[in-house]
Amino acid sequence: MLADQITTPNPEEHIRLQAALRESEILRELAELLASSLDLEHILQVLVKRTAEVCEVERCSVWLLEDARGALRPQTYYLSSHSLDRKTIKAADAMWYRSSLPVDSPAVQRLLQSGGMLYVEDLSASPAMKRLAETFLVRSTLLIPLIREGRPVGMLSLDDPAQTRSFSATQTQLARAIGQQAAIAIDNARLYQQAQAERQRAERLIERVRSIYKVALAVNSSEDLSTVFRIAMENLVRSLGADGGAIALIEEDELRLVSSHFGYVGPNMTGSTQLSRLPNCDYVARTGHPMYVREEEIEGEEILFYRQVGLRNTIIVPLIVRASTTNEDVVNETHLNTPDRCVGLAFVNYYTHTFQPGKGQIAYAQDIAAQCALAIEKFRLLAEVRQAAAKATERATTLDAIFHAMTEGITVADMQGNVMILNNAASHFLGMPKNYKNHLNAFLRRYPTYTVEGQPISEDQFPLTRALRGERIRSERFVTRRADGEERILEINIAPMFDSQGEQIGVVSAFRDVSEAIRSEQRIRQALDTMLRMTDVKAILHSVLERTLTTLNCQQGAVYIFNEEQQKFTPLFTIGFNEESEEHWLKDQQMWLDPEPDEYHGFYRQVIDAHATLINAEQYPYQPNPLGHVMVLAAPIKHNKRVHGLLLLNRSMPRASAAESSASPETGPQERYEFSIWDIAVLEGIAQLAGLAVDQALWQQEAFAARNSEAMLREANESKDDFMAITAHEFRTPLTIVLAQSQLIAKNLTPLQKKLSESGQEVLQKAIANLGIVGEQARHLTGVVETFLEVSQITNGQLTLNSPVDVDLAEIAQQVVNQSSATSPDHTITCEIEPCKQPYIVKGDSARLRQVIANLVENAIKYSPFDGPVTVRMRRALTVEQKHVIEVCVADTGIGIPAEALPHLFERFYRAPNSSSGKGKGVGLGLFLVAELLRLHGGAIRAESSGMFGEGSRFIFTLPGVESAETLD
């Protein structure tokens, strides 16, 4: 209607109005179009097409400002010209999209300052734009800046390719208006696009946080490690748009694949690979920095590893366990000193090598990896805790079991004397349930206690009360009644109990019933006493075996005696066998006790080495058959490492039943009553005691015999002494008379010889010779009697020496040797005096000293039946006490002296067992006298001999020499 009213003006006005109307129409349509979309691409396409159409140009293009680059960048264009061939368009197209116009370039600056638009008649005329113009065939162009609220947004360019032209006012006006609309639409679309991108980014971030949360949830739940890894991998792959991934743990220097997540069925997980052989993985593990590694950057063994796992281009992310310094409670040195540790690697895989991860992606992967590391650490700690807990529980249950299995009764008491029963043994003994609690005096009222001697114990003196007062109670014994009323002896140990501050809170006591132990101790002591009192070895061993058989519930046994000389065991007696079975059995034992050289000697050696031994086929794998039925326990009777004999216990099967059982194997082996370790230990103990008893008995017997023989000896010697004294006294005068008379008669008869006939002379000569024998014997007898007298004097302490003078011992020795050589011409008797600056002078009784040497030389001759040489040697010597002495040695090569006789040679009446093999008889007093005489001179004597006939003896005596002022050499 309005249009009708204004149709009256002139035709120019009308055209102008028409144009304005069309223009506004176009603009409205464009504005609508632009506003209808927030899709920038779409807006730009609509913009260039409609602008070209509306403004009647062949080409319209749009450039947008890229803030980051500070340049106008071509976005899209519309071209309707058909004068350009396709090829040229395509080539120009590619270049155009890559070109840009810096905002600060003079052309752009001019445009922005143009205040709405810029008409360039020939773009190629401007040197800066010449290339652009030629490339894109631009001649005359209309440029419209797109400005929104003073901010440049971009630019529109309108032209006809390769043509110089002008633009009408309508065209330029339209273009400017379009530019204004477009700037708004583009800016809006861009803002929208930005907001959209922001939103997407936020969504992505939220998604990532969500997935981290999911993984963290898995970590913190009780999911197992592999589930945590799977969840982590799924999230990582999804959130990062990856094509799969894997997790591998680092153990020592090994990289072990533990989780693999690929779009398809995951590759086979292989064993482990040495980390140091995988340079990229190793680098990430060492530095703790994630890294993106392209397929082509992998070398050597890493290629193989990548192939095995199915990896191509990967982000390698370390799983780092952080040193825990955040929690102040756990800050201690170990924690502080623990550096961050890389416990594994996560691989995020991409098939396309053009992928380039952004910072955010890597940070996200690190977050997930941190969760995985946390899980690993958590599981490690959990495993440790679980292990510790298991150990603790095990220990606690074991302790508990021990506690209840203990034979000792355990109670605890607080400081007020309230006692609680803690374990089975205590509960059983006291007849009250476990954990029953009452005051000590209630217990004592119910169970009065006594000392072992039978004295009642007051509560005040009871061990527990004393322990509560701080006394230490160790193995104290007292008597009380058990719940069943039986009297028992208890042994109690009490220890104080402290709280964590070290304050005493009570006592714990352990008591045990020692009645049986004490009783068996007494029994053993009694048995030992009886054994030790017995002196008959056989009786002892019999009683030992009898008791042992009863104790170990055995019917048969035997005792063997060991013969040390032959190293053989012989049976002493057996118990429990009949005659026939004894014979068989003893024969069986002979097999191992006296084995043939090619048979097994192990059992014999064991018992000889003083070990208890079980003898049966099982212990005898070498020749099992002969011992198939034998089951014998043998323990050596020994003491002080000396084996006296053997104690044998028998549980062998009779031969017949042994044969039967082996003949019918299907009935299975008969149950055999075998010896236990306990039996072996008990028997060994008993055998040791028996050894002790046997030793004691032998010792007693020996002592008894020794006492007897000593008494007898003393008695005999005493009677000999009496006899000697009497003989010496009674025989001396008659002997002197006999000697004197025989000499006198011989002397008187000799002159008569001449007066007698030849036969008479012969008779007389014989009579004189006989008188000589009488005289000789009388002299010998006088010598004996004199010895008797001297010995009697010695035993009565009456022998005295002449007052001592300097005596030259060498001279005396020489004289004795000369004299003896004269009387015993068959012997070579020599005197070897070692040359010395000092004479061999001693202080003493020369007659007695002569007697000493003479006696020794006489014995040497007497006990050298084959006239061997006799030597008297003299030298000066130093005693062990460093005293200078004269040493005389009388050596012979006669019968020698047995070792056992040597210590007794200087006793009176002692004669060595071999003395009868010497010449002439003796009474065993000579050496006694010699030793006494030397003793009276301050000297000493000893004898040496190998005991071998022909090697003779040496009698060596020493006397203190008289020293002159000269020093000895």
Ligand code: ADP
């Ligand atoms: P007897 O009168 O028996 O010779 P002695 O007291 O002189 O008495 O000697 C004691 C024992 O010493 C002798 O019986 C003899 O067995 C032993 N005896 C002494 N001297 C020797 C010797 N030179 N060679 C071997 N045995 C000797």
